[in-house]
Amino acid sequence: MRILVLGAGAVGTAAAYYLARDGHEVTVIERHAVPASGTSYANGGLVSPGDATAWASPEALKTFVRGMFNHDLGIRVRLGRDPYLFAWGLRFLRQCTQARKRANTLPKLRLALYSRDSINALSDETGITYDDRRKGILYLSRSRESLDAAARNYGFLADHGLPIEVVDPERMAGIDPGLAGARHHFAGAIYSPTDQTGDSRLFATRLATYATEKLGVDFRFNTTVEGLDTEGDAVRAVRTDAGPFTADNVVLAMGPESGLLGRRHGLDLPIYPVKGYAATIPLEDEGKGPTMGGADEDRYVAYSRLGNRLRLSCTAEFTGFDRTFRKQDFAPMFRTAHELFPGAFDEAKAELWAGLRPMMPRSVPVLGRARYRNLYLDTGHGHLGWTLAAGSGRLLADLVAGRSPEIDTEGLLYGN
Template sequence: MKVLVLGAGVVGTAAAYYLAKDGHEVTVLERHETVARGTSYCNAGLVSPGDATAWASPAALKTFFRGIFNHELGIRVRLQADPYFYRWSLRFLRQCTTERLRANTLVKLRMALYSLECINALSEETGIAYDQRRKGIFYFWRTQESFDAGARTYTFLGEHGLPIEIVGRDRIAEVEPGLAAAKNRIAGGIYSPIDQTGDSRQFAERLYAHSAGKFGVSFRFGTTVEGLEIEGDRVRAVRTSVGRIEADAVVLAMGPESGLLGRRYGIDLPVYPVKGYAITVPLEDEAKGPTMGGADEDSLIGYSRLGNRLRVSSTAEFTGFDRTHRPHDFAGIFKAAHDLFPGAFDQKKAEIWAGLRPMMPNSVPVFGQAKYRNLFLDTGHGHLGWTMACGSGKFVSDLVAGRKPDIDPAGLIYRN
């Protein structure tokens, strides 16, 4: 079949690889000049089933409302004249029960664990390198109260397939030597040994080159998707800035823009943009930097070691499609990075970035046919797009082929 993939972030690029490997004639449409120039450009670098806990929870409900009035928190809510923001917020709030938290978390964990297997198999098969480190991720808390609560959450993940180790303050520097200078300010943490890190932009760029070279995948950059041409119960063609392009099947993987396109054609797709901020800085003294990925859970800070670089990311800001940023937006990230890794880097050498995560109200990505027989979804991955990209690509390729997926699809398939 001729398959069009809309979007060349890490999710769309991975989908294109698996579809082409299946024998399809694949074309990827991307408005930017190359792959991974949107959400995938500069995330925290964590490939993290350990971060599968759904955002929507009773605790998040309180934080969401606090974020309306206090813009210094890790979650910031800027009220806006966008009726869809309020519709999305009501859906999010309805997911903030203990019952929904557990159900959504288990679906995310299932896909994240599967995707971890997929990315490792892909890397070994293709030889693609992306500054990956398979050393685990250390999740930690600053107070005993938050550590106790966090340990309960991770125990739930551990009971459902995630290997974990509870680490007290006395073993922090043993598990992560890079935190030796900060260990007295940390109450304890959870070590997830199967989690890993890597540069999603490197991965997408090299997977693009591999897919184009080995499978003949056509990437059309500088091509904006303008609409769909519908005929009966099928998408006949995609209208673009360079003309119409026909296809037998279309995969929608446009990140935060997926919802905008879908809703124009009667598809109830509640994907909403949530802005995140990140810095990337070379390590001046590598011995003072982390040896693995980590997350400061109280500060909502995630970081990774990418070669000789440190990547630190934070914040979930509800501000529509605004991608702008100011120096002040990164003050908390720099403060946390200096606190955790003093003397490891020169702040003046940092690259700063802000981008939008495509978030569903229940934090679970969505797949499958959407209203039209040949339109497939692969979107809504939120803060785990990098973690879930390869599993999602393999999963959607199975759906396009009409095969039974490798994992249970319950909770992942689109329902209008």
């Protein structure tokens, strides 16, 4: 079967790999010159089922409203710039109940656990490495109140398959000696020992090379998707600036742009681009940096150890497709990182970046066949795109092949 995959980020590249492994003839269309040049370029680096709790929640509603007026928070909302945000926001607000939070978290966690196992199996099968560390993640709390709230939140995940441990500052520093000098700032942490870290750009780049050389996948870079030619219940061709491409099936994995393309062709695909900031910094003294991944939950700052580099990420900014940034946008994350890892890095050497997370109102990705009999979705992964990439690609390949997926798809497929 001939299959077109639209998008060569971590999600699209993983889908292409699994489809080609099944024996399909796969072509990937990507507007950039190399894989993982968009959302997958410099995310937080966390492969984190522990972060599977749906964003839409009563707590998020309060933060969302505060973010309209206080742009120093980890969440920033700029309503005047994008009318579509109003429509998306109304759908998001409808999900901000405790019942919906739990209902949306369950399929997300199910896919995240499956995906973590899938990416490890994929790495073992192909031999690709991506500065990965399978040492767990620490979710840090600065006050007793926030630690108690985290224990309740992560306790729900633990009840549904995620191993966790609530740890005090001494145990926290024992797990990651890089935090020894900062432990007095915290009341404790949630330790998720089966979470892990890695560089999604290295993953996608090396997997694309493997898929090309070993499985015959054809990557068409510098090629922009312009639309779909449809006839009846099928996609007849994908229009690009390099001419039309035809195939038996088409997979939409274009991250934030998936929503724009989908809406032009009658798909109810409410994806909003949520901007995040990241900095990648060489470690001046590797002994003073973290040995694993973590997140300062009270300050919305995540970090990863990627080889001899420190990756920092912060902020969820609702401002449309604006990818611009200023140096001062990174000041909060640097202040926190200096506090966590004093003397470990020189922020003047940081590579700064901003990218867009494709967020659905439910905070759950959408997979499977959509409207046209030969159009499949693998998109809307939000802040967990790197975590969910391998699992969603593997699940998608099962759907295309007509196999029963290895996990329950309730809450994950388009229209359910």
